[in-house]
Amino acid sequence: MRLDKFLSHVGLGSRKEVKVLLKKGKITVNGQAIKQPQINVNEYDDDIRFDDEVLVYRLHDYFIMNKPADVLSATVDAVDATVIDLLQDNDYRDNLFPVGRLDKDTTGLLLITNNGQLAHQLLSPKRHVKKVYRALVKGPLPSDVEEQFQSGLMLDGEQLQPALITVLNNYQEEVDVEVTITEGKYHQVKRMFELVGSKVYQLERIAMGPLTLPSDLERGTYRRLTLEEEQLLLNKN
Numbered sequence: 001m002r003l004d005k006f007l008s009h010v011g012l013g014s015r016k017e018v019k020v021l022l023k024k025g026k027i028t029v030n031g032q033a034i035k036q037p038q039i040n041v042n043e044y045d046d047d048i049r050f051d052d053e054v055l056v057y058r059l060h061d062y063f064i065m066n067k068p069a070d071v072l073s074a075t076v077d078a079v080d081a082t083v084i085d086l087l088q089d090n091d092y093r094d095n096l097f098p099v100g101r102l103d104k105d106t107t108g109l110l111l112i113t114n115n116g117q118l119a120h121q122l123l124s125p126k127r128h129v130k131k132v133y134r135a136l137v138k139g140p141l142p143s144d145v146e147e148q149f150q151s152g153l154m155l156d157g158e159q160l161q162p163a164l165i166t167v168l169n170n171y172q173e174e175v176d177v178e179v180t181i182t183e184g185k186y187h188q189v190k191r192m193f194e195l196v197g198s199k200v201y202q203l204e205r206i207a208m209g210p211l212t213l214p215s216d217l218e219r220g221t222y223r224r225l226t227l228e229e230e231q232l233l234l235n236k237n
């Protein structure tokens with residue numbers, strides 16, 4: 001791969017911008033300052049550094065975000081901030097996108113990647129990937145809510161896949177629940193609660209497939225997946 005392409009790929013800027021860095025002698029390949037953008041490098045084996053910081057080539061990027069409310073899970077929007085706007089400059093790539101949609105007011109786990117094939121697999125209705133939500137809903141819930149969720153509610157004339165609901169705290173007027181679904185229909189969790197005469201006040205996604213929202217990942221922040229999480233995601237979805 002050409003050195004300027006490599007530098008762009010790892011996030012150092014456009015081809016034009018990385019040319020400037022090269023000219024300044026800030027890039028070393030195997031210990032030697034290199035100024036020519038066109039030389040070929042081995043992206044996996046060569047030791048390529050910027051200001052002595054090792055640059056790691058990744059085929060795809062995977063970030064886990066704790067999405068805050070009021071931010072859209074989209075790539076661009078003319079009015080609102082998007083989850084992609086929350087990425088720092090050195091993590092930004094123009095091919096990154098959020099996997100699936102959380103409503104603007106929903107918080108919690110969101111995967112951001114540029115691996116389209118993986119996203120497709122995670123979102124495919126055939127794969128029944130589990131999504132777990134914590135919700136604060138209007139109470140009281142009907143006494144048979146577990147059975148109703150389990151037997152598959154009717155939504156838009158279609159029977160939903162069985163869903164699991166666990167009541168964590170019952171404050172009567174408000175109920176704190178955990179819900180597991182295996183589909184991703186539009187406003188699905190909110191509409192499921194409407195169907196049983198309730199209403200969602202707060203919704204947070206806490207797990208998706210093999211990924212769990214880390215307890216130390218503050219709302220509005222994100223990090224790269226660990227190698228272990230990445231392996232889990234790529235092998236078991």
Ligand code: URA
Nearest residue numbers: 103106187188189190
């Ligand atoms: N279900 C909803 O209703 N909203 C979300 O954001 C996610 C699931």
